[in-house]
Amino acid sequence: MKPLNQRLWLLSQQIIKPKGEGKPGFFIDEKTKAFLAAICEAAENQEKAIIYGESGTGKSTVCQILERAYPDNTGPIIFNLPKLQGEMMANRNPDHHLEQWLQAHAHRWVILDDFGAEGDWKSFGANINFAYRFFEYRRIRKSPTWIISNLAPVKLAERYDGPDTKRIHERLRQYKPIAADFCSLVGKSELKPYPWPKWKEPEPEQEPGVPCPPHLKQEIEAKLRRIGVDTEADIDKPGLGSQLKMQLFKHQNNEQ
Secondary structure, eight states: OOOOHHHHHHHHHHHEEEEEEESSGGGGGGGHHHHHHHHHHHHHHHHEEEEEETTSSSSSHHHHHHHHTTTTTOOEEEHHOOOOOOOHTTOOHHHHHHHHHHHHHTSSSSEETTOSSSGGGGGGGGTTHHHHHHHHHHTTTTTTEEEESOOOHHHHHHHHHHHTTTTHHHHTSSSSEOOOOOOOOOTEEOOOOSOOOOOOOOOOOOOOOOOHHHHHHOOOOOHHHHHTTOOTTTTSSSSHHHHHHHHHHHHHHOOO
16 A cells, blocks of 8 residues: 555645646645645644644545545544534533444544534533543544644633633643644645545456467467467467457357
């Protein structure tokens, strides 16, 4: 299988296209190449990471492409945190719902998108602190974990460094920051419509075979002509000598 950086690179070229002539495409920008390399290094080393940058820089898109660069069920699984929070808020027992969710994905590589954009977790009772329980649960199980945020680590520290959330900030400090600091995709690139391609390892090329040995050529040709096989164009091609011999073998079996 091709290395991860090559798989991600090739898929990026298929999914993200330049928009209009004369404008640089996402996948030919040098800063973008450095960003993709940092993403792949963190993935291959199973590091905990914070992918951060302004809206529109392609953070979520790259992580979605990264998911498609892996064979089935071995890459990351991505959740939008505000949407996930809404589902939990709609549940009659959010604590139980959270515990079930954590257990269901305990051994998967999880990426939380839009981290820092969620609402106040205290607003729906149960004294639930999703972020801390999420980080602590996955830290204990050593499960691969990333977050995507529009907020830089400094801003995240300000958000989660209060008296009630200080322990979240302590967990965030253990995560490797990866900045999506290349130019915005807005107005420069466009995404292919779904369905996006998923990486498939090319089928291995078959060996061409060995040309028919000269000392057998005349004998094989004579036998093949007797059963009506034209050998003029095919007998010298690599591998086809064996195929023609198989035809002869089948013909002889049929006669028997």
